[in-house]
Amino acid sequence: MQKRRLGSSDLEISELALGCMSLGTDELHAQRVIHTALEEGINYFDTADLYDFGDNERIVGMALKSIREDVVIATKVGNRWNEQKDGWGWDPSKAYIKEQVKKSLNRLGTEYIDLYQLHGGTTEDPIEETIEAFEELKAEGYIRFYGISSIRPNVIREYVEKSGIVSVMMQYSLLDRRPEEMVLPLLSEQGISVVCRGTLAKGLLTEKKWEYFSASFKKNGYLKYSSLELQELLSLLKEKVAPERPMTEIAAQYCLAQPAVSAVVIGASSPEQVKNNARAVQSQRLSKEEIDLIQELTRADIYQEHR
Known part of the structure; x- marks a missing residue:
């Protein structure tokens, strides 16, 4: 699998990252999924301290322990479980970040985190203090690089101007073109x-197939696409863009065609899903004509909030 440089870092990451949130808590099954990812050439694994109350980090760390130097482990911080463990709040404070990184390191069973990410963020946060925490962790050797996970343009701009982030994780697809x-x-x-x-x-x-999608999609659609618009669009994409290719390939290749994109993070709950996703990422690139057609058929919506 091809790799791309992650921002200004020296991390070379596979174009497909395994999103580990979907692994579940069955350790043997999770290990099979992770080992399949490794066999497919994936070296980039994304988790968070929030997932399964931190158990996800522990499972990921155990599965990758024997090849730690050959993989890139990314995790996230900022969401804080309440005492009842039935909900969480937001805490981007320096004290919390510096406390939690040690817990993540312990669960992951590693001495360093390759990419430590702020798991959200608002303009009301103490952004300078948050940045200071990440910079200190980098200087202290606990993390190699840091980034943020956000879809808020006003937050992203603040970190671009004030910090040393190497990456931004964000929602982006041919059905959600707002980042463009x-x-x-x-x-x-x-x-x-x-x-x-x-x-x-x-x-x-x-x-x-459409009939197997959830009732929510059939009733509410997706983002600004109504249910009817979705059905028509998905049919058009399949018919006009690449009728002989799986839709997963079109989706992955559309994102990877963007110059700023280094990887797509896709979750998988089975080895078969990992293999399908790897095939999509390793498939033929979209032509300029195919990309133009996709953009002609889909909406170029913009962010209405957080501008």
Whole structure:
């Protein structure tokens, strides 16, 4: 599998990252999924301290322990479980970040985190204090590089101007083209990589047939697409763009065609899903004509909030 540089870092990451949130808590099954990812050439694994109350980090760390130097482990911080463990709040404070990194390191069973990411953020946060925490952790050797996970342009701009982030994880797909208006050009210009989540739009951009989608999609649609618009668009994409290719390939290749994008993070709950996703990422690139057609058929919406 091809690799790309992550921003200004020296990390070379596979174009497909395994989103580990979907692994579950069955350790043997999770290990099979992770080992399949390794066999497919994936070296980039994304988790968070929030997932399964930190158990996800522990499972990921155990599965990768024997090849730690050969993989890139990314995790996230900022969401704080309440005492009842039935909800969480937001805490981007320096004290919390510096306390939690040690817990993540312990669960992961590693001496350092390759990419430590702020798991959200608002303009009301103490951004300078948050940045200071990440910079200190980097200087102290606990983390190699840091980034943020955000879809808010006003937050992203603050970190671009004030911090040393190497990446931004954000929702981006051919059904959610909002980042194209201002965020992708800004990050590309600054040499900061985009790591895409939501590439498959909650399964809409797969081979799954419409009748098997959830009642929520059928009633409410997706983002600004109504249910009827979605059905028509998915049919048109399949018919006009690449009728002989799986929709998963089109979805992955559309994101990877953006200059700012270094990888797509796609979750998998089975070895078969990992293999399908790897095939999509390793498939033929989209032509300029195919990309133009996709953009003609889909909406170039913009962010209405957090501008």
